[in-house]
Amino acid sequence: MIWLARILVVLIVFAALPQRAAARTPLAPLPTTIRVNIALLGTTYAKIGSTGSLTVTQDNGTKLYEGYARTVARRGVRRLADPSHAVINLPDPDERRNRATQLREARLQAKLEDIPIVTVPFEFSVEGDGSDPIAAPLFSAQQITSLHYTANGGLLTFNGRAFRGTFDLTRDDEGDMIVVNEVDTAAYLASVIGSEEPTTWAAQALAAQAIAARTYLSTHLDRHRNYDLEGDTRDQEYDGIAGEAISTVRAVDRTAGMIATYRGAAIEALYSANAGGITEDSENVYANALPYLRSVPSPGDDAALASSWGHTSWEWTTEFTAPQLRSYIGGRGIDVGEPQRIDLVRLTDTGRVLSAKIVGSSGSRDIGKDASRYYFGLRSTLFTVTTRPEEIEYVDASNAERVRQLESLGARVERTFTMGVRDPDRAAQNLRVLGWQYRLPARFVFTGKGYGHGVGMSQWGAQGMALGGKSAEEILKHYYIGIEITTLAGP
Numbered sequence: 001m002i003w004l005a006r007i008l009v010v011l012i013v014f015a016a017l018p019q020r021a022a023a024r025t026p027l028a029p030l031p032t033t034i035r036v037n038i039a040l041l042g043t044t045y046a047k048i049g050s051t052g053s054l055t056v057t058q059d060n061g062t063k064l065y066e067g068y069a070r071t072v073a074r075r076g077v078r079r080l081a082d083p084s085h086a087v088i089n090l091p092d093p094d095e096r097r098n099r100a101t102q103l104r105e106a107r108l109q110a111k112l113e114d115i116p117i118v119t120v121p122f123e124f125s126v127e128g129d130g131s132d133p134i135a136a137p138l139f140s141a142q143q144i145t146s147l148h149y150t151a152n153g154g155l156l157t158f159n160g161r162a163f164r165g166t167f168d169l170t171r172d173d174e175g176d177m178i179v180v181n182e183v184d185t186a187a188y189l190a191s192v193i194g195s196e197e198p199t200t201w202a203a204q205a206l207a208a209q210a211i212a213a214r215t216y217l218s219t220h221l222d223r224h225r226n227y228d229l230e231g232d233t234r235d236q237e238y239d240g241i242a243g244e245a246i247s248t249v250r251a252v253d254r255t256a257g258m259i260a261t262y263r264g265a266a267i268e269a270l271y272s273a274n275a276g277g278i279t280e281d282s283e284n285v286y287a288n289a290l291p292y293l294r295s296v297p298s299p300g301d302d303a304a305l306a307s308s309w310g311h312t313s314w315e316w317t318t319e320f321t322a323p324q325l326r327s328y329i330g331g332r333g334i335d336v337g338e339p340q341r342i343d344l345v346r347l348t349d350t351g352r353v354l355s356a357k358i359v360g361s362s363g364s365r366d367i368g369k370d371a372s373r374y375y376f377g378l379r380s381t382l383f384t385v386t387t388r389p390e391e392i393e394y395v396d397a398s399n400a401e402r403v404r405q406l407e408s409l410g411a412r413v414e415r416t417f418t419m420g421v422r423d424p425d426r427a428a429q430n431l432r433v434l435g436w437q438y439r440l441p442a443r444f445v446f447t448g449k450g451y452g453h454g455v456g457m458s459q460w461g462a463q464g465m466a467l468g469g470k471s472a473e474e475i476l477k478h479y480y481i482g483i484e485i486t487t488l489a490g491p
Helices: 002-013 095-113 185-196 203-219 246-254 299-306 322-330 371-376 400-409 459-467 472-479
Strands: 033-037 045-050 053-058 063-067 071-080 117-126 139-141 147-152 156-158 161-163 166-171 177-184 258-262 315-320 339-347 353-360 363-368 383-388 391-396 412-422 429-440 443-449 484-487
Touching: 033 185, 045 053, 045 147, 045 166, 045 177, 063 117, 147 156, 156 166, 156 177, 177 185, 185 203, 185 246, 203 246, 203 258, 203 459, 203 472, 299 459, 315 322, 322 339, 322 371, 322 443, 339 383, 353 371, 363 371, 391 400, 400 429, 459 472, 472 484
Parallel strands: none
Antiparallel strands: 033 177, 045 071, 045 156, 053 063, 053 147, 071 117, 117 139, 147 166, 156 161, 166 177, 258 484, 315 443, 339 353, 353 363, 383 443, 391 429, 412 429
16 A cells, blocks of 8 residues: 555645746756655665676775675664674575564574674675575664665666666655665656656657656756655656666657746646546645646547556546445544545536545544545545445456455355356356346445546546647647747756
8 A cells, every 4th residue: 555655745745836836947957867766755675786796885985795696775673682693684585484583583592591682773784595594794883874886787676676877775854764776867767758658658648758757857856865856656657677668768869858848947747647538727736826737628538448457547436335434544544433424525627526524423524635535545536426325236257357346345246147058069068157146235436537636747648649640749738838848958
C-alpha cells in the first residue's frame, strides 16, 4: 500500500500551488545533470551494486570499497557489543529469515556470556557469500554518513533497478536516509517519458510528454537541500534504465530545450493519466486558480478503452463492505464507527466531488477536494457512490477479474452452472463450468471515470489526440490554455 502513502504526500505537496509560481521562475537553461531521490519516502536498507565494478567513497575522499560485490547501507542494526560476535551477514534469498535467526542466537549468547546487545545507528558493509559468518562491517557511525557511489564499466543498481550516473547516499529534508541519483538531464527526461507513458505510444504523445516533463523540471528545481526532485508521483515517475527506449530518447531529442510558457514564464505543467473525458480547474483540486489550468474537454481519453490494461483508467468500480470500508479509512486516520452512508455534498461543474461526508455509527467526517481519492482508495474524484443491499449476481467463468473482486468482498457461491461436454474419442462425458451465482453482501459501490487529479494534460487524452493526427504543440495548447512553446537557451 505504499502508493497510498505517496498519494497523501502528493496531496500535501500540491495543496497550495503558488498563485504566481511561474512568474518567479526565470527562463534559465536547465542544468546538464539533476539529482533525483530514488529511495522514495526514505529507507532503512539500501542495497547498491553495479553491472561493472563499484567504488564507494566518503565526502572526504576516503575509499571504503572498490570491487564487484553488492554493498549494503542500513540503519538501526542490532549487534552484540563484543565485535567478535557480530551479527551474521548472509545474502538473499533467505536474508530476513537468517537475520531473525541470528538475532535470536545473539540474544541467547548475550544472556549466556553477559554480552549486551546494542543498536548501531548506521553501517556500511559488503554483501558476501556467507562463508564468513561473523564478518564485521566496513564502516559504522552514530549517524547517517554521506557516501558516494560510482560505477566503472557498467551501471549502478539500487534494490535491483539499474540507473545511469552516480549515487549519493544522504538525507532527505526530514533527516531520513535516501539514495540520490545524479544523472544527465536528457537521460532523466527520456526515462520519465517511458515511466509515465508506454514507450510504444504515438510519437506526438511522447513528444508532448517530453515538453511537459521538461517544463515541470524547470519549475521544480532546488526545492530540497540534497536533491532536486522526487523519483515518483510526488514529482515525476522515474524508473532509471527501465523507463528508457529508442522512442523516448527520440522524443527528448526532437523537443530539445522546449518548454510550455504563459506570458513569458514557465507554467506549472501538471498532468495525470486520464481525465475521464474532461479536465478540472486547478482551484478545485489545489489552492489557486491558474489561468492556463482551466477545464477543457478531453475526448481522447476514451482511447484507453482499446487497451487491455488501460481501460480501467477510463471507467472503473470500487466496492467495500461496511467493515472493509471502516478498516480502510481507519488506516488513514478516520474513525466514524461502522460506516452508514457517504454524502457527496458539493460537485464541480465537471462532476468531480469537491466535498464529501462519511457518516458512521459514532460520528461523521468531512473530506474536501482531491482527498477523497486517498481516503476511499479511488482512481479519481469523478465518481458517484451508491449503497447496495445484499443481492444475487451471475458471473461468467471467463470473467476472472470479477470473480476475484467478489471473493475479496466475501461473496458466497450459491450455485454453479455447468454443461456436459462429450469427447468423441471417449465414452465418458466431462462437465464444463459456465459460471457461478454469487450472493453479495451489502456494500458501498463507487463508480467513476478517469485516473488522477484531472488537472492539466491528460496522458491518455494526448495519446487519443496524437492518434487523431494532432501535433505535440496542438496537444499542449489544448490542455494548457493560452500557452506558447518556448525553446530554452543553453544545454
